Amino acid sequence: MKPLLNDRGKPYTEVMEYDGYLFPGKLGRKGKTKVSEILADLNELSFEDDEVCIVSYPKSGTHWTYEICHMVKTGSSDFIDTLVPIFDYSSMEELKEVQATSRVYTSHLYPRHLPKQFMEKRCKIILVYRNPKDVAVSYFKYSKKLRLHDMEDMGFSEFLRHYISGNVWCGTWVKWMKEWKTFKEETPDYPLLEIAYEDMKKNPKESVQRISDFISVNSPPQFTDEIVEKCKFKVMAAHKHSNLPQNMEYLTAFENGHIFYRKGEVGDWKNHFTVAENEAFDKDMETILPKLGLNITYEL
Template identity: 35%
Template sequence: MTTKENESSSKSEEQPTFPKEFNGLPVEIDYDGAGRPFPSVIVDDQKFSLGIIKSVIPGGNIVEHIQNIRNLSARDDDVLICTHRKSGTHWIWEIVSMLRKGIAEYDTKIKETAMFEFLSKEQLEALESPRILNTHFSLRMLPIDLLEKKRKIIHLMRNPKDVVVSMYNHYKSLRIGVGRFYSGTFSEYLSLFYSLEGEAKGGWNKYVRDFEKFAKGNPDYPILTLYFEDLKQDPKKEITKVAKFLDVSYTEGFITAVAERCEFENLKKANQEIKDDYITRKLACDGNQFIYRKGTVGDWKNWFTVAENELLDETFERWMSGSELKFKFSL
């Protein structure tokens, strides 16, 4: 294990007051390692921050929005990308977009223009076909019609150590209201991560395990399970899997071109120079893009202490007991 950020935190920050209920649900307060409060509500076993709901969810009512999403009508050519937060959603969305268009060129649109969390049911229904829908919502929140009609789902997973590091940096760059979503150190955030991601709260482990159980219980359902680490290690092999799953025509040269265009640094540059990234830029503290940071495997080694790593290892073993999923923590 190597370095951690050397950043002081203030335990004397003024503590705000929060409502006891929000959208008709009881408000739960979680705390980071420095005692900062984070109010949330739980909908169908998934926890949602009040700040995120107010800033992102159309209309600000998470209960009504999720019900509307469940009632979304599926189309024959819909493809749905499902990921836990900070697991490569932008990456796989760009890959799918290029494969379906048959051209290794960037679209000016970003994935948030077809994401359940950002759009109302009416906005989603107004999208042109073919739709490449995407979401971080849990399995039980997906459109009933989409599941019943067995529309294709791509589920991309990433190891939880790199996920938590990426989430921390993401939240440090995210603006909620007039301030940062998070202002503490990584060690202080880890306490919050365990509170928010606990097995009873619908966090990372429940997200990936629910999809694992669904795939096993529905062997005829068209779902493609991918790992961030495999996509990083051998992109052409994994992109070919996606092309076959989507039943699109391809050549080795086309797959190579898609892999090159979707390399992390190229996507980061495209997001800065080509993409109409108005949706996420307005959520950034400095107005700049904050979606693409490193995109590596094993960056967690630069953040965890030995003790913190051992604790997550122990927690991971408990979370994944009985699972057949195999995660890589380094390449």
């Protein structure tokens, strides 16, 4: 177990460092607390080629995309009122239940850590990414509410430094994106859809249609429209805040709403970054983004 230290030299959370990735410190399944054991469990699962996983760096639109994909896959516009199934944390029983229902998962893992049979069966992957400035703000606000973080005295500027240096769960946004972009380059024929959070905000109907086409579901136009309406952030968030998952108390003591749904805006970073922080961030990204081949949108 490795403590992540704040600027005062005190631990603010813990991680397990394994194979270049920073796993949350309290990761575990029925007494198995070693990352190698947890990943081995995932490799015991079997899959069919119609199953789908939404992969993303934390706070990049994972839950929003999951709701869309779940609706498309099941043919129902009902929201789920549980925490989304995630390879990283969900129990084996929960993951097996998904196989019998929606067959849609989520993950923040690197490609090499996903279940072996999932990859061998060439199950479909939807890679969702978001501009790294809004990710930083959303990650900060989310982390402040987690039981596993002691961030009462930490402001955004300090968190931003940790985020940029990789002193957070999952490491840096840049490294995470590099891992997935490298995978895409090295396996160009793997069925992977890359979609930007900001594009989903700007063109929701087109985005729902792209997801439907990718997972080979021919949704009627009226159903696509229904999904678009249901998954408008304000509509979705209102439902989520009124229907909190029973097991969310494991993650947070926050009782005034669903911790995975905050503003859902593009450009909220402008309310948190100082001019100097923004200029330094842009400078760092000048050479990185072209290499990643990403068209990043910071405001709409």
